[in-house]
Amino acid sequence: MGKQSLQQNYVDEAVSAILSSSMEDRAFSLRELSRKSGVKLTRLGDVLRRGKPMTIGELEDIATALGLVPWKVLRQAETGEEQNLTVENHDYVSVPDSNLDPRYYDVAAYDPGIDIEAEQEGMMEEP
Numbered sequence: 755m756g757k758q759s760l761q762q763n764y765v766d767e768a769v770s771a772i773l774s775s776s777m778e779d780r781a782f783s784l785r786e787l788s789r790k791s792g793v794k795l796t797r798l799g800d801v802l803r804r805g806k807p808m809t810i811g812e813l814e815d816i817a818t819a820l821g822l823v824p825w826k827v828l829r830q831a832e833t834g835e836e837q838n839l840t841v842e843n844h845d846y847v848s849v850p851d852s853n854l855d856p857r858y859y860d861v862a863a864y865d866p867g868i869d870i871e872a873e874q875e876g877m878m879e880e881p
């Protein structure tokens with residue numbers, strides 16, 4: 755039984771386009787981006803020029819090398835909404851739950867292993 759390759763969908767295409775555009779804006783060659791990201795040159799060509807889907811790890815490595823926030827790249831690819839994709843204050847904290855108390859954002863940044871929801875529940879029970 756042969757290995758089936760993944761099919762690229764619209765999000766894959768949008769992520770590739772965003773990263774390729776950013777690479778061109780920064781005047782990076784594929785070789786330079788490969789060196790900075792740690793992603794092999796042939797693999798970069800596959801995902802950025804030949805439309806092959808990339809892994810989340812590759813997205814993170816490539817986006818970071820370009821000075822972009824990986825989750826912002828993915829969000830823009832999914833929604834099509836233009837946004838600032840570069841690193842800003844508190845971008846290192848990704849909080850998917852909008853109901854999470856903002857007092858705990860920095861706690862997650864300093865100790866990524868902490869259970870923020872449990873901490874928040876404990877805080878709610880205090881008088």
